[in-house]
Structures are given as structure tokens and as C-alpha cells.
């Protein structure tokens with residue numbers, strides 16, 4: 001992935017055609033006015049939209065670089081509409097058709113060419129690059145253009161959000177399926193826009209991971225970090241070391257039966273993600289967070305004694321035996337296997353909270369694992385602590401400490417930057433999806449504080465840590481640690497609405513982001529999540545429409 005492009009200055013002109021920016025905000029507020037009517041403290045001045053009756057102004061998350069309304073114009077999807085997916089458009093056309101067919105009940109054939117009327121057309125163009133796309137909605141067509149299939153796929157997510165929320169339902173709904181006339185030009189601010197699933201503390205099936213991938217794709221997330229090993233579980237089968245998964249994966253926090261992915265399972269996840277232009281980054285944590293592996297083979301331990309399996313939630317008590325050759329034989333096999341199974345450029349080696357490893361051993365370990373990652377043709381990613389060791393070229397340090405709470409966090413991330421590493425920002429008091437929203441949140445933890453939706457949204461990755469600036473930042477990631485997370489409903493509740501908040505920080509130009517506007521656009525997502533059966537947190541900070549409850 002290339003370095004982050006410079007920040008843009010927001011939507012060109014800052015206006016909708018024929019309407020001031022302030023007018024647009026009034027329209028957006030007006031569209032939410034019905035909802036606001038049932039929220040205590042709602043502004044009494046919100047006026048209803050008048051320009052385009054029945055069709056709400058675009059309320060998109062993440063906010064695109066540029067959105068211009070075409071007043072008085074709408075496109076309506078009918079039984080006769082075709083999806084024209086020109087050669088090179090990848091999965092975007094079939095993905096869109098899959099979503100639209102379910103809820104509209106229309107056949108919507110996906111064809112390679114044909115007439116320009118009553119079509120949604122997807123085509124490659126020489127004008128855009130990477131994930132950038134351009135979308136134009138007229139009376140007769142929806143035209144999506146991008147330089148790559150990936151760009152078209154990101155544009156499809158915008159189109160989904162321009163359709164009524166019922167389009168997300170899994171059963172046939174009544175239309176009309178109207179899209180407001182609009183011109184969107186869009187490209188991401190940061191190259192890495194990730195979310196992490198901790199499948200180690202509680203195991204999640206392939207189906208659960210795929211469901212999460214689809215929800216993340218809607219917000220243009222492009223990186224899925226899988227935390228595949230920890231004290232409580234080892235979740236991937238590795239040839240030659242069968243007990244890692246069969247024994248090390250046999251339990252989880254609380255003593256449940258755990259589970260693991262076969263290599264075929266993992267490949268399925270990687271492929272499913274790739275079809276959504278999401279790159280999987282597998283993590284094998286170490287030298288700490290290794291109890292499940294240490295319990296699986298006595299010879300991994302310095303004293304040749306295997307500890308028992310662990311189902312609690314303490315951290316910092318386990319360590320690889322740094323001096324033993326078997327540690328590196330194992331890591332070479334594990335990372336080599338993951339490198340072969342993973343098309344993406346990164347292997348994440350953890351490196352966090354190695355409280356049972358001496359500082360000297362820690363540096364030795366990082367110095368040894370870097371060349372293993374490189375030898376298998378990958379770049380190394382790790383939590384910010386890895387900055388204390390020698391990093392191979394092209395490494396990524398993931399900043400997870402709180403902005404003010406940890407001197408060692410800011411020190412190590414700066415050490416990583418000094419070595420030329422890029423930074424992925426996941427500050428725990430902003431981006432951790434496992435933090436409670438408020439003191440009444442049933443799930444989650446609060447060691448980094450309470451993280452309401454506004455806390456998750458109102459910060460910037462390029463000004464969080466002194467000495468880490470825009471050019472050092474590769475992107476953002478929202479990790480979902482799973483000590484308390486068991487079901488799909490749990491995942492949903494903690495990720496929504498905070499995952500879309502982090503996704504917008506990663507995608508939208510800095511100048512286009514304001515909480516006062518985001519909360520209205522977020523409110524418009526509520527009915528979509530309801531249609532998708534997403535169990536989201538009804539934050540009191542967001543004026544949800546009544547129908548969404």
C-alpha cells in the first residue's frame with residue numbers, strides 16, 4: 001500500500017449545485033426532522049425538506065470528498081433495470097445485484113454491455129486510481145467509474161446508501177427504489193482502514209467472520225486484522241504442529257469449547273474478504289500472549305513444563321522461551337504457512353504487553369522475527385511496542401495506547417517512526433470497540449475509559465501523538481477484543497455505530513468531517529442496520545429515526 005495521500009480540502013466548492021452548504025445542512029437536518037421529533041432536546045427549528053419530496057438528501061458514511069446534488073432529478077430502479085458491468089469490473093456488479101435482488105425482487109441481470117438507458121453501469125476509466133471512484137445519477141442511469149475494480153466496489157457502497165434503507169432487507173420489500181440525482185467524486189484519505197476481530201478470546205465461526213466482513217465493507221473498510229492466537233486460544237491449524245489447534249484451540253475465555261480454523265477455513269475467509277476488496281492481516285501474538293501454544297507443547301517452555309490451558313482474562317503472564325531454537329523453528333513454520341495462505345502484504349506479529357519477557361529478550365525476539373517475516377516475502381506489522389526492537393524496512397507499528405495515558409506507548413511508536421515504520425492508529429480510548437459506551441454498557445471493558453460515539457469520532461490520526469504526523473500515518477483500525485464478546489449480537493452492539501465512525505476517519509477528508517453533521521448522517525444508518533438485523537447501540541448522542549427502534 002502506498003503512503004497516505006495529502007489531505008484534501010473537502011468537497012470542491014463546498015456546495016451542492018444551486019444550494020449553499022448551509023442549505024444542505026438544513027436539508028439534511030430536515031430529512032431527520034421526523035426522527036428528531038421523538039428525541040428529547042431536538043431542535044424545534046428543523047424544517048422539512050422541500051426540494052425533492054420523497055427522496056432524502058444523500059446522507060452518506062463515510063462522507064465522500066465531493067457530493068453535488070442534481071436538483072429535481074431522480075433515478076428509479078425498476079423490474080427492467082440492468083446492471084452493466086464492463087470488463088475488468090471485478091465482483092462489484094454481482095455483489096450489487098445480490099443485494100438488490102433480495103430486497104427488490106427484481107431479476108436485475110448483470111451484463112457486459114448494451115443500451116445506456118435504465119442501467120446501472122460500472123466501468124473502468126483512466127481518470128481515477130486505486131480506490132477512487134466517481135458516481136453520477138441521472139434520470140436514466142446510474143454511472144459508476146473507477147480506475148480499478150476495487151474503486152468500483154467502494155462506489156457500490158455509496159450507491160447502496162443512496163437507495164432507501166429497505167434495500168438492505170433480506171426479503172422482498174415494497175419500493176419505489178429511488179436514488180437522488182447526485183454527482184459524487186471520492187477517494188480515501190488513508191490506505192489502511194481496518195478492523196480487528198479477536199477470535200482468540202472467544203472463537204467466531206467462518207460464517208460469523210463473513211457476516212462481519214460484509215458489514216465492514218458497507219463502510220469501505222479495506223483491512224481485516226485477525227487476532228489468531230492469545231493466552232486463551234490458538235485458532236489456526238498448522239502442519240507439523242497439530243496440538244496448537246487441537247489442544248491450544250480447545251477452549252476460550254470462560255471455559256467454552258473454543259475452536260479453530262482449518263487452513264481451508266482460513267482460505268475461505270481470505271477469499272470472501274478479497275471478493276470485497278478487503279485484505280486479511282493475520283496476527284500470531286508473541287512473545288507474550290502465548291499461553292495456549294506453551295500449553296500445547298512442553299518443549300516450547302524454558303523449563304520443559306507445559307502450563308495448563310487458561311480461560312481467564314489476565315494479560316502479561318506468558319512468554320515464548322527466547323533462547324530456545326524451537327521457538328524460531330515454530331515461528332518459521334507458522335509464519336511461512338500464513339504467508340502462503342495470505343495474499344496481503346502483511347503478517348502481524350503482536351508484540352504487545354510482553355511483561356514476562358525481559359527488555360533485552362524482547363529486543364532479541366523482535367530482531368529475530370523480523371527477518372523470518374521478510375524471508376517469507378511479507379512486511380511486518382506489530383503493536384507499537386515493536387518500536388523497541390529492530391524493524392525490517394516497510395514495517396507497520398499499530399499504536400494502541402491512549403494519547404496521554406502511556407509514556408512508553410508514545411516512546412515506542414516514535415522509535416518505530418524513527419526507523420521508517422508507518423503507523424496505524426488504534427488509540428484504545430478512541431478506536432477500541434470493546435470499551436464500554438457508558439457505565440451501563442453490559443459488554444466490554446473500561447480500562448481505557450468510556451468511549452461514546454462522539455469520542456470514537458472526534459479525533460484525528462495525524463495530530464494524536466506528537467512526532468507522528470500525516471506522512472507517518474498509514475491509516476486507522478478499530479479492534480474488537482473479545483473477552484466479553486460471544487455472539488453476533490455482541491459484535492454488532494460494540495461495533496455499531498463506532499466502526500462507521502472510525503471508517504469515516506480513515507476515508508473522508510479531514511475538512512469534510514464535523515461531529516454535528518456526522519451524527520445526522522449516522523442517524524440515517526439506523527434504519528439500514530435494522531434492515532440488516534444489526535443489533536446496534538442506540539446512542540443518545542445520535543438523533544435516530546423512530547422507525548429504527
Ligand code: NGO
Pocket residue numbers: 315352353383400432434445481482483
Ligand atoms: C490490550 C491488550 C489485549 C486486550 C485489550 C482489551 C492490546 C494491544 N493488548 O490491547 O490483550 O484484549 O487491550 O481492551
